[in-house]
Amino acid sequence: MDASPRRPGPARRLMLLLTVVVCAAAAGGCMALSSSQPETTTRAMAQRDGDDLQSDYQSVIRNSLPSVVQIQAGDSLGSGIVYDTKGHVVTNAHVVGDAKSLRVTIATGEQTLTAKLVSSYPQQDLAVIKLDPVPEGLKPATFGDSSEVEVGHIVLAMGSPLGLSSSVTQGIVSAVGRTVSESGTGGATGATLANMVQTSAAINPGNSGGALVNLDSEVIGIPTLAAVDPQQGEGAAPGIGFAIPASMVKTVADQIIANGRVTDSGRAALGITARTVLDDNYEPSGAAVVEVVKGGAAEQAGLRVGDIITKVGSTEITTVTSLAEALASMNPGGKVVVGYLRDGDSRTAQVTLGEV
Numbered sequence: 001m002d003a004s005p006r007r008p009g010p011a012r013r014l015m016l017l018l019t020v021v022v023c024a025a026a027a028g029g030c031m032a033l034s035s036s037q038p039e040t041t042t043r044a045m046a047q048r049d050g051d052d053l054q055s056d057y058q059s060v061i062r063n064s065l066p067s068v069v070q071i072q073a074g075d076s077l078g079s080g081i082v083y084d085t086k087g088h089v090v091t092n093a094h095v096v097g098d099a100k101s102l103r104v105t106i107a108t109g110e111q112t113l114t115a116k117l118v119s120s121y122p123q124q125d126l127a128v129i130k131l132d133p134v135p136e137g138l139k140p141a142t143f144g145d146s147s148e149v150e151v152g153h154i155v156l157a158m159g160s161p162l163g164l165s166s167s168v169t170q171g172i173v174s175a176v177g178r179t180v181s182e183s184g185t186g187g188a189t190g191a192t193l194a195n196m197v198q199t200s201a202a203i204n205p206g207n208s209g210g211a212l213v214n215l216d217s218e219v220i221g222i223p224t225l226a227a228v229d230p231q232q233g234e235g236a237a238p239g240i241g242f243a244i245p246a247s248m249v250k251t252v253a254d255q256i257i258a259n260g261r262v263t264d265s266g267r268a269a270l271g272i273t274a275r276t277v278l279d280d281n282y283e284p285s286g287a288a289v290v291e292v293v294k295g296g297a298a299e300q301a302g303l304r305v306g307d308i309i310t311k312v313g314s315t316e317i318t319t320v321t322s323l324a325e326a327l328a329s330m331n332p333g334g335k336v337v338v339g340y341l342r343d344g345d346s347r348t349a350q351v352t353l354g355e356v
Helices: 035-066 248-259 297-301 322-329
Strands: 018-025 029-034 067-074 074-081 088-091 101-106 113-120 125-129 154-159 167-183 189-199 211-213 219-229 234-245 272-278 284-292 308-312 335-342 345-352
Touching: 018 088, 029 067, 035 067, 035 074, 035 154, 035 167, 035 211, 035 297, 067 088, 067 154, 074 154, 074 219, 088 248, 101 125, 154 219, 167 234, 189 219, 189 322, 219 248, 234 248, 248 284, 272 322, 272 345, 284 297, 284 322, 308 322
Parallel strands: none
Antiparallel strands: 018 029, 067 074, 067 101, 074 088, 088 125, 101 113, 113 125, 154 167, 154 211, 167 189, 189 234, 211 219, 219 234, 272 284, 284 308, 308 335, 335 345
């Protein structure tokens, strides 16, 4: 996405009212007089600026929307992005769910196509499906460089919100580097996703798996979830959505296409299953180990079932979610000091992190 000076947002297109300075030589002074002609010129220039931005939007939509598809998995609808001319489509893992066979509608035609799941990677909420047979005229999306995404860049979200295919909303990048946790089934915590792009572009059910595109027609992320406002009955918080960055999308998709699965996730792991524990005041107070993976990082460091993890590095751990978020910012092979309770005694262990 590029919101460089050659393509500023409307807020940077403010035009100063031109004034004509008339100097009275005899009086030895100057006075500023407003001119009606410059005011007209200002309005005309502002109109041209608005036309330019609208033209940019329309160009991006023409370039990018043909690469965005609608995906039907059972009774649910979501979105996807054409990844290559071989029929691969990348989307969210939660869009495809447990479905092995899916129905796909591309933006350039009303005909529904069939697709099969190649592989799903729920830990990063990404999946790749493949159209079968592969139709002619597929237009793969162009993916941008996530490292160049900056707050304030203008973006368009494309997908099928509420089943309305080929819908487009606009906004800006509100923040980068967010770590968020999805809601899982049965009230459990779903995937914890690091380095997410936060956007003000509206993201609604059905947008998941679609495209977040910059003004250079580059996909800079996959819209995945919207923030929840607990004060609004668990409803979505307007203008706060999150997208998986393009760099992670490409890393996962390339591995799935080449190997049929993710072989190098880059996600750190302790090698345990845990649950949140409460203190005497019924407040979350740590993550209790309920299962230790044989040969995993935790076992090798001496952690065992029943230990309650309270700290990872300098981060206090009170819930399973906070534990997952702490690990999301770390890398496999890294060393970290883990604080934990065993039979009420405080202990520490240096852990060499494994991989999910």
